[in-house]
Amino acid sequence: MQFKDKKIVIIGGSSGIGFAIAKAAIHDGANVIIASRSAAKLAKAKAALNNAVETYQLDLLQEKSIKAFFEHVGPFDHLQLPGSEVRFGNIDSLSTEDAKYSFDSKFWGPYEAIKLARKFLSKSGSITLYSGAASQKPTKDSTILTALNAAVEALSRALAIALVPIRVNVISPGITMTPLFEDMGKEQVEKIFEAYKPSLLVERFATADEIAKTAIYLMSNDYVTGSLNLVDGGMSVT
Ligand SMILES: NC(=O)c1ccc[n+]([C@@H]2O[C@H](COP(=O)([O-])OP(=O)(O)OC[C@H]3O[C@@H](n4cnc5c(N)ncnc54)[C@H](OP(=O)(O)O)[C@@H]3O)[C@@H](O)[C@H]2O)c1
Numbered sequence: 001m002q003f004k005d006k007k008i009v010i011i012g013g014s015s016g017i018g019f020a021i022a023k024a025a026i027h028d029g030a031n032v033i034i035a036s037r038s039a040a041k042l043a044k045a046k047a048a049l050n051n052a053v054e055t056y057q058l059d060l061l062q063e064k065s066i067k068a069f070f071e072h073v074g075p076f077d078h079l080q081l082p083g084s085e086v087r088f089g090n091i092d093s094l095s096t097e098d099a100k101y102s103f104d105s106k107f108w109g110p111y112e113a114i115k116l117a118r119k120f121l122s123k124s125g126s127i128t129l130y131s132g133a134a135s136q137k138p139t140k141d142s143t144i145l146t147a148l149n150a151a152v153e154a155l156s157r158a159l160a161i162a163l164v165p166i167r168v169n170v171i172s173p174g175i176t177m178t179p180l181f182e183d184m185g186k187e188q189v190e191k192i193f194e195a196y197k198p199s200l201l202v203e204r205f206a207t208a209d210e211i212a213k214t215a216i217y218l219m220s221n222d223y224v225t226g227s228l229n230l231v232d233g234g235m236s237v238t
Contacts (some may be wrong), residue, residue, distance in 0.1 A: 001028035002220055007076035009061060010034045011113055012083020014041040015119055016178025017130070019048075020208035021080055021215045026052050033073060059089045060084070060109030066116050079117050081110040084130070085147070090141040099144040105150050106130075114159065118166075123135045126167040126225075128218050129156045131190065132176045135197070136236040153228055160226035167225035169235045172230030176206040201234030 008025050012018040014035025022032050026049060035058040036042060042055040058069045060083055084106035087098040110129055121127070135144040135149030149172065175181065175196060180238035181189055193205065214231050218224055230236050 001029035003028045005029075005031075006078065007031045007033070007073070008078045008080065008219070009073055009076050009117070010080040010082070011058065011110075012036055012081065013053075014038065014045040014055070016082070016174065016180060017176060017208045017211045017215075018080065019045055019081040020122060020212035021082070022049060022053055024209070024216050025210045025219075033076075035069060046124050060113060061104055063112055063116075066113050066196045067121055069121050071206050075119060075120050075122065079114070079121060079123045079125070079127045079216060080219075081113060081128065082130045085110065086145060088141070088145070091143045102144055102148055103151075106148055107155070110152070111155065114163075118163070121166060123165050124217050124222070126169065127159065127163070128166070129153075129171045130172040131156075131170050131228075132234040133172055133230070133235045135172060136230065136232075137238075156228070157226055167218075167222070169224060169227045169229060171211060171214050171218070171229045171231060172236075174200070174230075174235045176208055176211055178208050181205070196235070199235045199238040201238065204233070206231060207235060 003025055008030045010022050010032065013022045014036040016100045022034050025032050033056060034052045035056040036047060037059045039057050042057060046053055046055050056069055058065050084214060088100040114127060129152050131152040132146040133148035135153055138146040143221055153170050156168055160168040211231050214229050
């Protein structure tokens with residue numbers, strides 16, 4: 001029960017990696033609040049967590065919505081920011097508008113959330129941002145994703161210094177089986193797997209629970225800040 005009496009906020013906690021963090025943190029005794037845009041997804045997640053979680057409807061693209069959320073939450077201990085929606089494509093196929101949308105969702109959304117969360121976040125608490133393996137390993141199709149994930153990693157390093165004593169870290173997941181991928185269908189997932197097979201030293205995609213383990217470690221180890229945590233099955237070294 002390492003998180004007994006701790007309040008953990010997970011923006012993007014209704015699905016995938018965020019949901020797995022909620023499950024693990026509840027197991028470790030935390031009081032968990034998950035937030036995301038869709039009421040239906042939040043209700044489904046709450047039922048799957050046996051109602052042991054508080055839910056809140058919030059859009060990271062809406063400053064007012066984030067402000068009202070943190071005023072509702074009040075003082076808390078750890079902020080997890082896996083919530084985002086990115087649009088995929090290469091420099092030709094992805095419109096600039098969609099590229100900017102990805103930055104709004106995955107960079108500016110968490111940035112705004114951190115700004116508005118600060119006065120409520122415990123001085124002995126932590127923030128965890130989420131980038132992705134494309135930051136270390138660009139592909140022909142990842143131009144914006146590589147730049148975006150690298151920007152999130154740089155933001156995390158800079159915030160670790162700017163927000164002392166609050167600890168700030170970033171997790172870079174490799175390809176992880178969450179609705180982000182599962183929704184593409186089996187055939188497309190197999191195609192992606194074949195393309196990435198030579199880079200996956202562990203010869204499979206990650207599970208959300210494996211990424212969540214690192215999130216739990218970052219919240220519980222008071223000596224870790226400013227760190228980049230690659231949980232990518234070895235992709236970055238191949
Ligand atoms: N899965 C992978 O292979 C992978 C690889 C590298 C990096 N990552 C990164 O890891 C993080 C988590 O990924 P995941 O696979 O767990 O994604 P996911 O299953 O698609 O879940 C994303 C979560 O974010 C919420 N969300 C999306 N846009 C939001 C917004 N504007 N405001 C508030 N909540 C929002 C979603 O709920 P609503 O739709 O209800 O808002 C959902 O709860 C993301 O940043 C992703 O880019 C994932």
